[in-house]
Structure formats: structure tokens, C-alpha cells
Amino acid sequence: MHDIGPDRLQLPRFLPYRLATVSNRISRTIAQMYATRFDLTIPEWRVMAVLGDEPDLSASEVAERTAMDKVAVSRAVSRLLKRDRLERHFSKEDRRRSVLALSDKGKDIYRQIMPLALDYETQLKTRLSDEEEASLNRLLSKLEDLELENLGQKTE
Amino acid sequence: MHDIGPDRLQLPRFLPYRLATVSNRISRTIAQMYATRFDLTIPEWRVMAVLGDEPDLSASEVAERTAMDKVAVSRAVSRLLKRDRLERHFSKEDRRRSVLALSDKGKDIYRQIMPLALDYETQLKTRLSDEEEASLNRLLSKLEDLELENLGQKTE
């Protein structure tokens, strides 16, 4: 069994490609789960998730914590408001700044989804040994850091 | 230091979320690299990548190998044809079936990009120890398999 050599790029072995396809499949599975049961998109769910964990954030704080941009947050928030899953008021000190929190209806949904989400994650994880899980976490942290230090910098 | 308990979902620790954000950042970096230098989208690049490695595939074979759907392949192929990066003729035996291959111009681009792609991957990998890389590969394979056996089956 010998090496095929370095001057071939086979997509199924190319790390960024594999990462993208795996993650897309997982995202689609989850998106479908949320969509069919709760009529909720992933951006909407992300907003709910951070607010469920930490209420009274502004839109831009939500954006930070979800790695979404402010446009995406704005759209998700407006859909959530329309369905009374969120409450919004504006800061007294700075009237530009919104203060977002789950409504009772939102909290209810949050409490239903959270176990499903955790469950799904558990199902993924039970298939991994303890050190596999540990190294997955390390790896993700590393990849996160790497991208921050901007490997693809040569964009002149 | 005690556990925060199971009944909280913190997005930055949620596996599918981390996978999605890491992979999206990497994809965006690469997409930008291809776009600025070669005016090429990721779907286009994927088509070129499989054809560079294995010419004379049909559109549906390309779809299989790239994990793209046939619509995406069709669009990528037509853009590539328009710019003479691909040649297409149709099978004699089955006149529906296309036979796709890189044109000379396409091959030229392929030969330029391939080392960049491999380089980027290498840069990611050099930051990982040997066993980290090995376990990353194992993990990706596992996650790929897991999704195939369809964890999110309860869509009734």
C-alpha cells in the first residue's frame, strides 16, 4: 500500500471539503428537526438559544455570541417578534439599543427544544470514546484559533 | 470548579454549532481566495477538482463525487462552459449523458489552484500533531457515517 503522491487533490480526502460536507449534513438534519416541529429556522433558534441562556442582550450582543452578522440577527429577531416568541424594549439610556428577551411563549419553546438539541448532541457523542470527544474539542478549538489568525491572509 | 449542570445549552459549547461556525469560516476563507484570484466559486472549484482528478465524468457522476445536487452541478458547469474552462460533449451511446472534462484553460487554472489548496490544508495540518490529525480523520469518518445512519430520523 503506497502513497498516491502529493500532486493530486482528491476532494473526499481534502480536509476543508470534508469539514464542510459533514457540518452541512448535520446542520440540515437539525434545521429540519426544528422546522418541522417548531417552525423555526437555525438563525432564529440561535437567537433564542443565547437569549434563553442569557436574557436582555442587545441585538449586537446577540450577533457577537451567535457569530451571525447584524443583518441576520435583525431578520431573525423580527420574525420572532412577529410570532410573539420574543419581547423587545429599548434601553432608557440609549434609545438605539434594543433589549431582547424570550417571551413566555418563547421560553416554552426553548424548554422544549433544549433537551432535543442536547439529545442530538449526546447521540453524536455516545458514538465517540472519551478521548475521541476530548480530542474533537481540542481540535475544534485549534481550528477556531487558526482561522482567527487568518491563514488565508494573502488577499492583498 | 463544578459542573454547570445539564439543563443549560450554551451555544459556544454545542458541538453542531461549533462545527458549523468553524467550517463556515474556513469555507469563506477559501472561497475568498478562489474568488479574488481566479473568479471561481466553491461549487465551480469542486467541479473542476473532480474533473482534474478524473476526467470524462457525466454531470451526475460529478454530483456524486462532490456531494452537490444536480442543480448546483448544472449551474456550475454552465458557468464554467461559458468561460471555456470546461469542455462538454455528449455520449454516443446515450445522448442525454454529458461527458465533461477540463479545457486547456481549465487545466491551467487547476494546476495553479491545486498547490494553493493543498498548501492551505498543510497549513491547517502543520498546527496539529500527528495523532491529532489521525484522530481528526477518524472523527470525520465517524461523523460522516453517523449522519448516513440518520440520527434525526423522527421526522414522521
Place this chain on the structure above:
DNA sequence: TTATTTTGGTTTCACATGAAACTGTTTCAA
């Protein structure tokens, strides 16, 4: 043969998304 179904690939439609422009508010400097 001729009808029916299947298959390779394209087009259309409706919706999602990112970038840039825009609105209203606050801050800072003259």
C-alpha cells in the same frame, strides 16, 4: 410498434443571504 416510466440534465419559482445604503440616535469636537 406504441404507450409508460425512468433518467440525465435544465429551468423556474420562491425564498435566503450578504453588501451597501439608509434612518434615527448618541458622542465628540469646534
Place this chain on the structure above:
DNA sequence: TTGAAACAGTTTCATGTGAAACCAAAATAA
């Protein structure tokens, strides 16, 4: 103060994308 710049958030526009409808060719059945 007042005018410029910065900021939070929204809207617009142009493009991308997935699902379903569609077209033509081929396989299958009658």
C-alpha cells in the same frame, strides 16, 4: 450649541440556492 462622525439597527438590491416542474432521450412494457 451645532456640525461631523460613530453607532444600533433596518431596508434594499443583487445574487445564490433548493425544490419542484419541466424537457428530451432511453428503457421497459403492452
